[in-house]
Amino acid sequence: MYKYSDFDTAFLAERNAQFRAQVERRISGALTEDEFKPLRLMNGLYLQLHAYMLRVAIPYGTLNSAQMRMLAHLAQRWDKGYGHFTTRQNIQYNWPKLRDVPDMLDALAQVGLHAIQTSGNTIRNVTADHFAGAAADEVADPRPYAELIRQWSTDHPEFQFLGRKFKIAVTGATADRAVIRAHDIGLRLRERDGARGFEVLVGGGLGRTPMIGQVIRDFLPEADLLAYLEAIVAVYNLLGRRDNKYKARIKITVHENGIDRIRSLTEAEFARRRPTFKGADQRLLADLYTAFAPPALRQGDTTAFQRARDADPVFRAWSDTNLSAHRSSDHAIVSISLKKPGATPGDATAAQMRALADLAETFGYDELRISHEQNVILPHVHRADLPALHAALRDADLATANIGLISDIIACPGMDYCALATARSIPVAQQIATRFETLKLEHDIGPLKIKISGCINACGHHHVGHIGILGLDRAGVENYQITLGGDHTETAAIGERAGPGFAADEIVPAIERLVHAYLDLRTSPEETFLHTCRRLGLAPFKAALYPAQTMAAE
Amino acid sequence: MMPKAFTPKVVTANDLLLGDVIYMAADGTWVRSLAQAEIISDEAEAQIRLLDAARQQDRAVGAYLADVTAGTRGPAPVHFREAFRATGPSNHAHGKQAETHDV
Numbered sequence: 052m053y054k055y056s057d058f059d060t061a062f063l064a065e066r067n068a069q070f071r072a073q074v075e076r077r078i079s080g081a082l083t084e085d086e087f088k089p090l091r092l093m094n095g096l097y098l099q100l101h102a103y104m105l106r107v108a109i110p111y112g113t114l115n116s117a118q119m120r121m122l123a124h125l126a127q128r129w130d131k132g133y134g135h136f137t138t139r140q141n142i143q144y145n146w147p148k149l150r151d152v153p154d155m156l157d158a159l160a161q162v163g164l165h166a167i168q169t170s171g172n173t174i175r176n177v178t179a180d181h182f183a184g185a186a187a188d189e190v191a192d193p194r195p196y197a198e199l200i201r202q203w204s205t206d207h208p209e210f211q212f213l214g215r216k217f218k219i220a221v222t223g224a225t226a227d228r229a230v231i232r233a234h235d236i237g238l239r240l241r242e243r244d245g246a247r248g249f250e251v252l253v254g255g256g257l258g259r260t261p262m263i264g265q266v267i268r269d270f271l272p273e274a275d276l277l278a279y280l281e282a283i284v285a286v287y288n289l290l291g292r293r294d295n296k297y298k299a300r301i302k303i304t305v306h307e308n309g310i311d312r313i314r315s316l317t318e319a320e321f322a323r324r325r326p327t328f329k330g331a332d333q334r335l336l337a338d339l340y341t342a343f344a345p346p347a348l349r350q351g352d353t354t355a356f357q358r359a360r361d362a363d364p365v366f367r368a369w370s371d372t373n374l375s376a377h378r379s380s381d382h383a384i385v386s387i388s389l390k391k392p393g394a395t396p397g398d399a400t401a402a403q404m405r406a407l408a409d410l411a412e413t414f415g416y417d418e419l420r421i422s423h424e425q426n427v428i429l430p431h432v433h434r435a436d437l438p439a440l441h442a443a444l445r446d447a448d449l450a451t452a453n454i455g456l457i458s459d460i461i462a463c464p465g466m467d468y469c470a471l472a473t474a475r476s477i478p479v480a481q482q483i484a485t486r487f488e489t490l491k492l493e494h495d496i497g498p499l500k501i502k503i504s505g506c507i508n509a510c511g512h513h514h515v516g517h518i519g520i521l522g523l524d525r526a527g528v529e530n531y532q533i534t535l536g537g538d539h540t541e542t543a544a545i546g547e548r549a550g551p552g553f554a555a556d557e558i559v560p561a562i563e564r565l566v567h568a569y570l571d572l573r574t575s576p577e578e579t580f581l582h583t584c585r586r587l588g589l590a591p592f593k594a595a596l597y598p599a600q601t602m603a604a605e
Numbered sequence: 606m607m608p609k610a611f612t613p614k615v616v617t618a619n620d621l622l623l624g625d626v627i628y629m630a631a632d633g634t635w636v637r638s639l640a641q642a643e644i645i646s647d648e649a650e651a652q653i654r655l656l657d658a659a660r661q662q663d664r665a666v667g668a669y670l671a672d673v674t675a676g677t678r679g680p681a682p683v684h685f686r687e688a689f690r691a692t693g694p695s696n697h698a699h700g701k702q703a704e705t706h707d708v
């Protein structure tokens with residue numbers, strides 16, 4: 052498996068020793084909090100509502116079993132027995148003590164993991180599809196390109212002081228699982244006349260002003276990638292606003308100047324820069340392809356899979372929801388849900404993490420992925436092994452069959468942990484999942500994505516939820532605003548606000564009314580919630596959400 | 606515009622080593638439970654106490670004044686954020702709500 056070349060053992064050891072000394076100096080009083088804060092943030096250590104929080108990076112969401120076991124060890128030894136997987140493809144520990152953090156970082160370094168945050172107004176960690184390297188609908192594994200971009204952008208002298216932070220996401224598939232349309236730049240690998248290239252999108256983002264990225268180039272030959280990215284960032288660097296932090300992202304630059312102007316400036320800049328790229332990047336890319344090479348998949352008979360499906364309805368239900376097509380038809384991609392109804396979305400106990408590590412080793416070529424939807428993936432499992440895998444998942448309480456359904460909710464930590472929150476999000480997720488579990492409606496409802504954020508920063512991606520929920524503080528009371536019709540995929544859309552918000556005890560009944568309205572309105576079980584929303588618009592859903600107001604208006 | 610009338614406050618912060626929520630008691634020491642915090646009803650007094658807290662860099666991080674009302678069991682939080690800080694998260698019985706058992 053690929054390891055960050057510059058995060059090698061010596062580099063991490065040095066960084067950790069440095070931070071250990073800084074922690075000592077903070078404790079001894081030699082450093083003030085104002086001096087220490089930027090240092091701890093660079094090392095992934097935040098101070099939240101109830102405790103410190105350590106955020107550990109999982110590059111491209113890719114882990115092996117040894118790394119997963121170390122994450123379990125940290126949870127058990129230095130936290131309260133669990134960790135929280137987030138939409139940023141990282142894991143957060145909610146209860147570390149300041150003195151223990153250097154030991155935690157040393158332990159992580161043993162398996163090549165770290166909590167170093169790329170911070171500041173630079174090009175941030177590149178993210179990729181969590182099915183990368185395994186998906187059936189993929190042109191090629193996007194991670195070598197993501198790593199190429201990371202190496203190009205790290206310490207790029209021109210781009211250390213951008214107007215604002217800059218995020219790039221890459222997918223190699225037609226189905227967008229990397230939310231590329233909500234990134235500053237989104238890249239989709241595609242093939243045309245036998246040649247590989249990218250569809251390039253620019254100007255997407257969530258947060259305070261959500262925007263969907265627009266196509267700036269529909270086919271960029273792969274050899275032109277870095278020169279073109281450099282051209283986009285250079286145009287943004289000159290044109291982007293620096294007068295107002297909230298208007299500084301490239302989404303605003305694109306919005307204010309128009310995509311056509313940005314495109315012509317970018318193409319002109321690209322023409323100037325292209326000759327300076329003489330092929331070193333393409334040689335590096337070839338090496339990266341070797342580094343990310345897939346495991347040698349074993350051949351074999353898959354009839355055991357079909358037999359188990361015929362014999363065991365529980366297995367069948369799980370395999371209907373939690374499996375995705377692998378590029379090799381005798382394998383499957385397994386999504387393991389961390390969303391058992393009533394549980395905190397994304398939480399995993401140390402015992403569960405160890406079980407996941409064991410299963411990856413036994414059945415999954417030692418590979419694990421963390422998805423932005425806060426679930427764990429075994430990207431390569433032979434179909435004959437699925438019944439045994441499922442049985443082991445049941446023993447570990449990890450066999451919830453709900454991927455993509457109403458209880459597979461994304462929720463940010465919200466005011467249960469986050470110092471920036473305006474309301475809680477976790478209990479709302481727990482209550483919705485538990486309620487629909489009781490109603491036994493989940494499978495009838497079908498694909499439905501609920502996404503919840505505890506403030507306008509939108510870490511829970513609420514704008515692109517089919518149903519989005521945003522927790523706000525209205526005159527000292529938690530209040531939840533609903534958006535409808537959002538979509539995070541290749542047909543991305545920002546949800547539309549449904550109307551006034553709901554109090555904490557009204558939000559679950561409101562969601563229930565919405566879902567019942569959908570069940571009444573859909574033309575057939577094949578018409579999903581999102582499609583029904585698109586066909587009918589918001590009006591019938593608003594009527595369900597606000598029955599009293601609608602009647603008063605009539 | 607009329608200046609807003611001063612409402613009762615407590616001094617609160619996070620503990621440097623553990624990161625947990627702490628409050629200032631009447632004797633100037635730090636305590637872990639809101640019930641033991643000093644309620645300050647005088648604005649000038651509150652500013653002095655806050656300055657004092659801000660100087661204690663070796664103990665308290667991010668000190669500020671939080672609104673409270675005087676309840677039967679000591680200070681009661683006004684805003685729900687302070688209620689969560691005084692209790693702990695709602696999804697796990699961790700934080701303050703767990704600690705009160707073992708005092």
Ligand code: HEM
Pocket residue numbers: 097136137138139143233256257258259462463464468469470471508509510511512
């Ligand atoms: C708990 C501590 C956290 C803090 C203090 C925090 C803070 C922030 C802030 C300030 C932003 C807005 C940045 C901007 O738009 O300029 C942001 C964005 C974001 N956060 Fe968090 N966050 C936290 C946790 C999380 C978690 C747990 C997740 C994943 C579940 C997450 C995922 C994201 C994502 C995906 C965005 C990007 C939205 C966008 O820029 O389009 N964050 N975060």
Ligand code: SF4
Pocket residue numbers: 463464465466469470471472473504505506507508509510511
């Ligand atoms: S959306 Fe707001 S409340 Fe939720 S994690 Fe992000 S900053 Fe915190």
